[in-house]
Amino acid sequence: MNNNSEIYSxxxxxxxxxxxxxxxxxxxxxxxxxxxxxxxxxxxxNADHDGNRYLIYGVDDRNYSIHPMNEDPGxxxxxxxxxxxxxxxxxxxxxxxxxxxxKEIELGDELLDVLVIxxxxxxxxxxxxxxxxxxxxxxxxxxxxxxxxVNDAAQAHEIERMWRQRFGLDAPPLKRMGLYLREPDAWxxxxxxxxxxxxxxxxxxxxxxxxTDAEDQIACREEWTRxxxxxxxxxAGYYELRFHQTLLRRIRYVGFDDRKKSMVAPDWEPRGPGRxxxxxGNSIIYAVQRFHAxxxxxxxxxxxxxxxxxxxxxxxRARWGSVMKIPVLxxxxxEAFLDADxxxxxxxxxxxxxxxxxxxxxxxxxxxxxxxxxxxT
Numbered sequence: 418m419n420n421n422s423e424i425y426s427x428x429x430x431x432x433x434x435x436x437x438x439x440x441x442x443x444x445x446x447x448x449x450x451x452x453x454x455x456x457x458x459x460x461x462x463n464a465d466h467d468g469n470r471y472l473i474y475g476v477d478d479r480n481y482s483i484h485p486m487n488e489d490p491g492x493x494x495x496x497x498x499x500x501x502x503x504x505x506x507x508x509x510x511x512x513x514x515x516x517x518x519x520k521e522i523e524l525g526d527e528l529l530d531v532l533v534i535x536x537x538x539x540x541x542x543x544x545x546x547x548x549x550x551x552x553x554x555x556x557x558x559x560x561x562x563x564x565x566x567v568n569d570a571a572q573a574h575e576i577e578r579m580w581r582q583r584f585g586l587d588a589p590p591l592k593r594m595g596l597y598l599r600e601p602d603a604w605x606x607x608x609x610x611x612x613x614x615x616x617x618x619x620x621x622x623x624x625x626x627x628x629t630d631a632e633d634q635i636a637c638r639e640e641w642t643r644x645x646x647x648x649x650x651x652x653a654g655y656y657e658l659r660f661h662q663t664l665l666r667r668i669r670y671v672g673f674d675d676r677k678k679s680m681v682a683p684d685w686e687p688r689g690p691g692r693x694x695x696x697x698g699n700s701i702i703y704a705v706q707r708f709h710a711x712x713x714x715x716x717x718x719x720x721x722x723x724x725x726x727x728x729x730x731x732x733x734r735a736r737w738g739s740v741m742k743i744p745v746l747x748x749x750x751x752e753a754f755l756d757a758d759x760x761x762x763x764x765x766x767x768x769x770x771x772x773x774x775x776x777x778x779x780x781x782x783x784x785x786x787x788x789x790x791x792x793x794t
Contacts (some may be wrong), residue, residue: 418461422756423749425522427475428531434522435481437562440466443476446489447530452549452567458502459557460564461534463571464543465581469536475529485527489792495519498532501684508546508553509639518747535748538596540579541571584620590660591701594624598704602712609749609767625659626708628670637671639741640777641683641694644723645674656705668705678716682704683743686755690767691776693755693784698745699768718742723774736785744784754787 431441442461444704461470471615486492495518496639502514516535521528550567556579558571565571570577585593597603597618607615607625615627637653655667672679681702685692696703696717706717719740722733730745733741767773 422521423752424531424533424573424576428522428529429524430472431471432476432481432483432516437478439464439543439561440468440470442472442562442564443478443481444472444474444655445477445484447474447486447491447493450549452551453480454498454501455505455548456533456551456557456567457564457715458517459536459542459551462537462557463540463557463575464559465578466574467536470534472532472534473529474531474535475527481734483524483527483529487528487532491545492530494517494687505548508544508548510541510543510545515542518527538582538585538599540582541576549739555562572703590624590663591658592663593621594626594658594660594665595701595704597621597624598626600683601708626705627657629655631655634668636682637673639671639682639685639694640773642671642673643774643777644721644741645678650675653682656681656709657702658705666674666701668702670705670709675720676717677701679709679713680716681709683717686751687766688755688758688780688783689776690765691773691780693780694743694767694777695751695784696743696745697751698747703745722778725771727775729775729779729782732782741781744781744788750788754784757787 429439434442437443440461442457444457448457457472461472464470464597474489475484476482476491477484498517498519506512506514516537518533520531520533522531523529541554541558544551544553547553550790552567555565555567555570556576557567558575558579559565560575565679570576581587585596587594603619604626605619607617607627609615613628613630615625618624631653635653637651642651651671651673653669653671655669658665669682670679671682683694683696683706684702685694686702696706697769703707708714709740715777720742722737722739722741723730767776
């Protein structure tokens with residue numbers, strides 16, 4: 418089992434406090450009642466906390482004793498919990514459900530489950546149709562160690578805080594831009610954008626995004642483009658993100674495959690003599706990529722795999738066929754994946770195009786193996 422060191426440290430610290438709090442809740446066993454589970458998730462998801470929230474299964478909330486999950490006959494899986502929310506999505510406001518994932522961690526010799534509820538900017542989460550004992554149009558939250566009761570609602574100032582966060586009103590401009598880019602339908606074309614694309618956010622038109630041409634030497638033939646049949650006509654440009662006239666960020670995009678495909682260039686980190694490419698799911702770069710994909714198609718999920726002979730290429734084509742995708746990482750995954758190697762010192766990067774491509778495929782394969790619980794090679 419791969420124990421993510423960051424979440425392991427966090428959960429160990431929370432248990433050692435022998436108390437519950439605003440963003441964590443202990444449960445001796447998995448919920449027997451589905452409405453109770455949804456209510457607890459809603460309360461944590463709407464709580465006033467900057468960061469992830471945790472529903473920790475296997476810890477008694479009265480005496481904080483440990484009760485291993487492999488002894489829980491009602492234990493739920495990630496698929497069970499996701500299915501419960503997905504099947505009831507139409508009962509949520511705008512059909513938007515909290516974002517979460519289930520992690521197993523080993524605390525000593527004891528196995529715990531942790532439902533990690535991400536701090537997404539979509540609060541307040543609430544139901545528009547009653548579900549069991551959970552009332553429609555009641556906004557629930559969590560203050561200190563106490564959930565809002567199902568027959569009650571959060572205080573007015575708490576609800577105001579949630580809506581302000583949803584619209585990014587208290588956030589700095591670049592973070593607000595990232596929030597607004599998640600709504601591509603809320604952007605309209607700029608009338609004076611010339612030959613390049615330009616848009617403004619209709620709710621707050623002081624936020625704009627424009628595409629601009631880039632100088633020839635900007636990188637546009639990195640490893641992730643080399644599986645395409647035609648690479649000599651690759652080109653690069655920028656998306657310029659502005660608040661009024663202030664340039665907040667320039668983000669590179671690349672066109673390739675004889676200009677039939679395009680996408681925002683992913684991030685990368687060195688791994689061994691090669692590079693690992695990715696998007697971080699909560700990053701401004703990925704927000705721009707999703708905005709770009711809304712009008713141009715998501716080419717980050719159909720990158721061609723080069724047809725060549727070799728152990729790594731054969732493994733890649735056996736895994737993916739003729740196309741692959743750039744992974745989108747959850748918080749903490751990048752550090753955990755890179756730390757899993759345990760390599761010391763600096764490894765000189767390869768400068769050979771063919772070898773770079775093989776190393777790229779190897780690193781992407783290794784990440785998928787690591788994420789699924791296998792062993793990277």
